[in-house]
Amino acid sequence: MSRLAIVGAGAIGSFLGARLHEAGHEVLLIARGTRLEALGGAGVLLSEGGTERQVRVPVSAACDPAVPPDHVILATKTFQLESALALLEPLRENRFTLLTVQNGVEAPGIAQAALPRAVVLGARMHGFFELDGGIVRHTGVPATLLAGPVADRPTDPAAEQAAASLAADLEGAGVPTTLVDDVRPALWDKFLMAATIGGVAPAFGLKVGQMLGHPQASAMLRVAMEEVAGIAAVLGIALPPGCIAEKLDFIGRFPPDVTSSLQRDLEAARPSEYAQLTGAIPRFGQRAGLPTPATDAIIAMLHARGLMLS
């Protein structure tokens, strides 16, 4: 059994914490504010597969360097990584696996810069998770992970073993986890979807599942995806062949009411991952020397709707 710390007890952190705790691991959820109080009182209330259950996962405001974890999962939003990583500062000299689940392509690099000794694995996570009035709702598709290092430096056998151990723990917790040598293509593959649907759906005031039935939204979505694929190619990221068609097919199978976390945050005027998702497309386009007119038009529509793009 492993010892795991999960920083950020929102939708994903609570879900993974509950599943790993149920699988028999020693899990510590690191939370703050009212969420810390709620978890201390009632534990994680998890709704999935038509039923709700209560899982009493140990929770704290900080990690305890006296009992260092084997694995840490960073489950905050990307713009919260700095404060999350500051909580791990007491573990700076330890070697542990550090899994990032954030959408976008930048989280593993941010984590590795803050904790150079950690074995950082980026992950692409599928599934829809929402913290709704204290209840963590898992809907849509089953939870799956694809994880691996940002392979711009050699990996050592100990790092590979640590990654395999975390993958086995997740697998045992009912979250099928595939390990890859270089996670960047998978992160870009998901970025291609999350960054585009996260902009197009709120730009048109549609749910994700309604976009493909709207000719203009559907056309803009496809062109924005092509912009991302073009940028990835120039930056040397080998996206899977046919990934745009595969994403459109995947989106076509979304339940009609589903929204992305970026859309929910934008529409609720909460801080969002806009800058790491839709807003990152023109930023990466500049890096690649490519214009992004479709994404620029989507961003103009978001501005016109008065959404908070920060």
Ligand SMILES: NC(=O)C1=CN([C@@H]2O[C@H](COP(=O)(O)OP(=O)(O)OC[C@H]3O[C@@H](n4cnc5c(N)ncnc54)[C@H](OP(=O)(O)O)[C@@H]3O)[C@@H](O)[C@H]2O)C=CC1
């Ligand atoms: N939700 C989904 O379906 C999916 C999400 N993702 C990605 O996973 C990541 C997490 O998403 P999600 O779970 O929805 O986000 P949530 O906002 O639900 O959860 C983030 C949690 O982290 C907490 N947090 C942030 N900073 C700290 C800190 N310094 N100390 C303690 N707690 C902290 C937040 O607390 P507070 O509320 O106080 O800020 C919040 O409870 C995102 O990057 C998202 O892109 C990936 C796949 C699917």
Ligand SMILES: CC(C)(CO)C(=O)C(=O)O
């Ligand atoms: C792309 C999507 C909608 C589904 O996995 C997601 O990751 C999110 O809501 O942030």
